[in-house]
Amino acid sequence: MSILSLKEDRPTPKAVYNWRIYACAAIVSFAACTIGYDSAFIGTTIKLPSFIAEFNLDSYSTGKQNLISANIVSVYQAGAFFGSILAYVSSYFVGRRKSLWIFSVIFIAGAGGMLAANAERGINVIIGTRALAGFGVGGLSNMVPIYISELSPPAVRGRLVGIYELGWQVGGLVGFWINYGVNKTLPANDTQWQIPFAVQLIPAGILLIGSIWIPESPRWLFMKSRRTEALKVLCWLRQLPSSDEYLMQEVAYIDEDISRYNEEVGTGFFKPFRCLKERSIQWRFFLGGSLFMWQNATGINAINYYSPTVFKTLGITGTNTGFLTTGIFGVVKTVLTFVWLLYLIDRVGRRNLMLFGSICGSICMWIIGGYVKIADLGNKSTGKMTPGGVAAIFFFYLWTAIYTPSWNGTPWVINSEMFDQNTRSLGQASAAANNWLWNFLISRFTPQMFDKMDYGVYFFFATLMLCSFAFVYFLLPETKSIPLEQMDRLFGTKPVSKANQIVMDDLMHLNRMQHVGEEEKPEYEYTA
Known part of the structure; x- marks a missing residue:
């Protein structure tokens, strides 16, 4: 079997790989568009001349400006941390589908509230409503991967969960370019900075409408003993009759898993917490949460949220030039995400991609940091790009091309599939919370890191990427093509x-x- 072939655990009818599972995955992945858009637009929006003028930010010291920027960015992650945990509660009582609807409404309320901010009401309106929007998006980040994984055939599960990551990158691409567009075409008035804030309502609205059409997770319905409805949904998703051998095998797998769950855990909201006493379960929670620590240790969110600051350290000056360079960064990420989604994640595998990304990405970071140290741009900047600066930009984009198909979305895929029925909801809540926790820490302290460490920031992330290689090589098994019901066996x-x-x-x-x-x-x- 070639590395580019889909690997199936049993003979699978072609009808199983149909448009319905892709449509459901695409609709719920609009949640990722909102997340990716925020990570890209907010860092450049707060650097728009109109935003700075509206809230009189130039009157503050550099340290105070950095603090305000960090607060605007990081309260979103703080809200998302709590939202991702509370999503476990809603998913248990009302299901995956209704949870998506609830958290979509919360996000829209927060995103709409940001538009009420102005010089008179103050910047605290933005900070408060971003926390509310973050709460909503945190719940969505919990629900979407687990929903997709529960309706996916094993052989294309990585690809379908990868659509979530693709949505993240598409949202990010729009977010990276929108401020370049408004800065080039609009006068520096309040409309200039309000348009980027308003755009995030579009994918959220599509998700809200789409959540009315998509079915509930069949595995959740089976868990709630709604067998008739669950079987109907499963037949619709697979485009197979209930008498088909493949479908009967899948139902048998699910029934066996639920039977074991009821025997080992029992029914009830607090019962799954008993599983956390088991060493094997604790180990899997550690692995899942650590993946997001190592993902943030690559430095990606420092770049996402503060790209103008990052490119300034490489010698790029001027608002439009910085925004343009940031936009190209978004293009590279989006294009490589398509490659990762369509060809790599379900063929090369999760483990191999991350091992490759850790080593090659670290090399790029060492080179970039070395240039920043030698060039000493803080003291010698001439305002023009040197050959060394061009080389540093090249290695930055090369790092982006390496990171995107390796560490960008792969931790989400692994966490969506590595937990068994006993702990899947808790595991995904833990994964999402860990993502937002480490995201918050990076977004909160990145301005201070660049202020104090300068080139050392790149060496810091390069070292951590080397450590992530050891983590994956020695501790993480490959989850590609393994049925969800066999994850206990794999680990x-x-x-x-x-x-x-x-x-x-x-x-x-x-x-x-x-x-x-x-x-x-x-x-x-x-x-x-």
Whole structure:
């Protein structure tokens, strides 16, 4: 089997890979558009001349301006942290679909409130409403990956969850370019900075309308003993009749998983918390949360939220020039996300991509930091790009091209699939909360880091990327193509580097034996 082939755990009818699962994934991924847009637009919007003039930011010292910028950016992540945790509650009681609707409404309320800010009401209006919008988007970041993973066939699960990441990048692309556009075409009045704030309502509105059309997660319906409705949804998603062998096998997998869940955990809202006492579950929560720590350790969110500051350290001056360079950064990320989504994530695999990204990305960061140190732009800047500066920009874009198909969306894919039925909702809540926690820390302290560390910021992130290589190589198994119901088995199989192949060989062996009517002991065994 070639590296570019889809690897299936059992023979899969082509009808399973149909437009409905892609449409559902695309609709809910508009949530990611709002997240990506915010990460891109806010750092450049607060640098618009009209925004600075509206709130009289030039009257403050540099340190005070940095503090205001950090507060505007970071309260969004703080709100998202709590929203991602509360989404666990709503998903348990009202389901994935209604949770998407609820958190969409909350986000729209917060995003709309930002437009009420002006010089008279003060900048605190923006800070407060961004916290509310962050709460809504935090809940969405919890719900969307788990919803997609629960309706996905195993062989294309990475691709479908990857649509969430693609939405993130498309939103980011718009966010990176919109301020370049308004700064070039509009006068420096309040409309200039309000348009970027208003645009974030568009993807949120599409998600709100779309959440009325999409079905509930069939696995959640089975969990709630709504079997008739669950089977109807599953048949609709797979475009197969209930009598089809593939569909009956999938229902049998789900039933077996739920039966084990009821036996080991029991029913009730607080029952899953008992699982956290198990060492194997604690280990998986540690791995899932750590992935987002290492993702932020690449420096991506420092660049996303403060791209004008980053490009200034590389010698790029002027508002439009900085915005243009930032926009190109967004283009590179979006294009490479398409490659990651369509060809890499379900073929090359999650583990290999992150190992590659850690080593090659670290090399680029060392080179960029070395240039910033040698050039000493803070004391020697001439306002013109030097050959060394051009080389640094090249390695920055090369780092972007390496990071995007490796660490950008892969942690979301892994966290959406690595937890079993017993802990899936809790696991996704933990993953989303960890993402926003580390995101908050980076966004809150990046201005101070650049102020105090200068070129050391790049060396700092380069070192952490090397550490992330060791983390993935020694601790994280490959999850590609493994059914959700077999994740316990995967994470109990040693050695980590061969766990995926061992489990896949076992599943295909057992499937062959079932078809010929034989019963043989699996070639490999695993430890729980």
